[in-house]
Amino acid sequence: MSGKNVTEVVLANAAGIARAAQILESGGLVAVPTETVYGLAARADSAGAVAKIYAAKGRPDFNPLIVHVRDVRQAAEYADLSPAAVALADEHWPGPLTLVLPRRAGAIVADAVTAGLPTIALRAPAHPAMRSLLEAVDFPLAAPSANRSGFISPTCAAHVLASLDGRINMVLDGGATMAGVESTIVAVRSDGRIEELRPGPIQIGLQAAGGGIEATIEAPGQLASHYAPGKPVRLNALEAAPDEFLIGFGAVAGDVTLSAGGDLSEAAARLYAALHEAADAPQPRIAVAPVPDEGIGRAINDRLRRAAA
Numbered sequence: 001m002s003g004k005n006v007t008e009v010v011l012a013n014a015a016g017i018a019r020a021a022q023i024l025e026s027g028g029l030v031a032v033p034t035e036t037v038y039g040l041a042a043r044a045d046s047a048g049a050v051a052k053i054y055a056a057k058g059r060p061d062f063n064p065l066i067v068h069v070r071d072v073r074q075a076a077e078y079a080d081l082s083p084a085a086v087a088l089a090d091e092h093w094p095g096p097l098t099l100v101l102p103r104r105a106g107a108i109v110a111d112a113v114t115a116g117l118p119t120i121a122l123r124a125p126a127h128p129a130m131r132s133l134l135e136a137v138d139f140p141l142a143a144p145s146a147n148r149s150g151f152i153s154p155t156c157a158a159h160v161l162a163s164l165d166g167r168i169n170m171v172l173d174g175g176a177t178m179a180g181v182e183s184t185i186v187a188v189r190s191d192g193r194i195e196e197l198r199p200g201p202i203q204i205g206l207q208a209a210g211g212g213i214e215a216t217i218e219a220p221g222q223l224a225s226h227y228a229p230g231k232p233v234r235l236n237a238l239e240a241a242p243d244e245f246l247i248g249f250g251a252v253a254g255d256v257t258l259s260a261g262g263d264l265s266e267a268a269a270r271l272y273a274a275l276h277e278a279a280d281a282p283q284p285r286i287a288v289a290p291v292p293d294e295g296i297g298r299a300i301n302d303r304l305r306r307a308a309a
């Protein structure tokens, strides 16, 4: 769609979900709340619909998309599920865990979804609106974050509109997202090895893959520079310079805080809203207080490093 088109904003009630299903059915784009961030959904089985995601986001075509499914059963139509994969899915689905698995031969998914990789990234999300939508359609949904490529991920409908208004058909408004950072991504190899490709809300007690994921094209979305607020970002700041907007945490108060009480889940939920606010603030620079690198704090620091890169 071009910038002249109208983006409908519809509440995520039964009528809204029915309308979203209809748009997706006919190959359109709908931004949908998930428990992590808002996703920009299209039917994964349509090359034309998937191409619209890349165009609306300005996303490089080597960056594959996560495919959202209802459950393990639907996942099995698209990937070869090893016992290790099934165990992870049973434990964490529906929820913010994405599994990168061998793509099943004959899986009906547009090639652009996997960017030519022999693997496919699958997730069964927990958000009730996304779940209802997946129940309402008979195809899985490819959905990256609903923002222009490289910029800050959206955690509410207003964030989506700020970057994609006029470029997508609809935003299903389900309020602010809960987890605030994108799903944990793990690869389950055919030999049973499990590697974390992106830290996220779910901790599965694995070391990050050696050498950093950026080293390979395998997880190209893990580009060093991503989530960019469009201004220089300084990390581990204990106080603000005069020209800085300070995002605080715990004892470091800041212009806004991720969590005054030092709660990491709260900090994750507020991360992107704080970055959006910092991006819109008059100060030309952004500083961010230190965040402990444990639990979901690893995901927060991962996103902050990319915002600062």
Ligand code: AMP
Residues within 6 Å of the ligand: 063, 064, 065, 066, 100, 114, 117, 119, 120, 121, 143, 144, 145, 182, 185, 197, 218, 219, 220, 221, 222
């Ligand atoms: P986004 O939806 O913008 O958070 O990006 C989704 C991310 O999932 C991509 O950028 C990749 O890092 C990852 N991903 C998707 N498909 C694959 C795959 N087949 N192999 C490895 N990583 C993947």
Ligand code: MG
Residues within 6 Å of the ligand: 144, 145, 153
């Ligand atoms: Mg993204």
